[in-house]
Amino acid sequence: MKPARILIVDDSSVMRKIVGRSLRQAGLDVVQILEASNGSEALSLARENSLDLILSDINMPLMDGLEFVRQLRSIEAAQHIPVIMVTTEAGEAHVVQALSLGASGYIRKPFTPEQIKERVMPLLKG
């Protein structure tokens, strides 16, 4: 598995740091972690960088995570990038909506590094 370039999208800087630390604690070979505080910033970074994975919150200002996934999937060069939603909104309706828009998986906050590893590893190998 080649070193991964991963984008973390969350309006909380503390949560971005925790997700980043969890990725490293999970033993993933990460070449670079990029950060965005909303969906709009994340779209710009997705256009400018070759990403292997995106972990995104849902409730964010300016552009939420669901709209971000919808717009990301309309960018041809970014259609293949797996997106995992990391959020407190764990209702079935949110999960179904996120998956139908093109999300690849779902992690509910609070999460353990093991849960991050469990969801992320198959997507990076795949």
Add this chain to the structure above:
Amino acid sequence: MDQTLKDEAARVRIHLSARATAPGARPAGKTSDAEQSKARDGYLGELARAACEVFEIMVETSLDSATENSSPFVSDFTAIVGIAGSLCGLVGLHTSSECARRMAAKMLGTDEVTAGEDVQDAMGEVCNMIAGSFKAKIAGLADGCALSVPTVIIGRDFALFSLANGEHYELTYSFEGKPLSVTLDLHS
């Protein structure tokens, strides 16, 4: 404890629990006493489970129950997240700034956090996760309610009033020896 602080603790407590204790205050919903008692136990139990889960996983510290002899405390760091939908109300996390800084440091895996923004952010996120975890544990709330973005209040000279006439629930804990409380204020 200084008498001024004691008085202030009493004042703040009265403001936060006024709806549950004031004469004529009605508990949420038009239900029987037995149903209200059952619902109250259910909400308190799930709120406690949510708070303990979030602290164990994200703050990597277990919450201890406050002892009956614990002195009343005045929080100067409060985070609030609104719940709206089939259940409406506020989830609150109340503690001291010292305790909030310690929580943020534990979450970030550092010895101390100096940036105020990180402390506010951490308090808001912990409260947000408690609210999210709480509603996920109550049947029908996961999809039936939305959460607001967290609000963080710094300082202790404030009173929180709600226009709705609901119930107030409060759980008190000790985090590394420092007092902390989790509240749920429901709209009727």
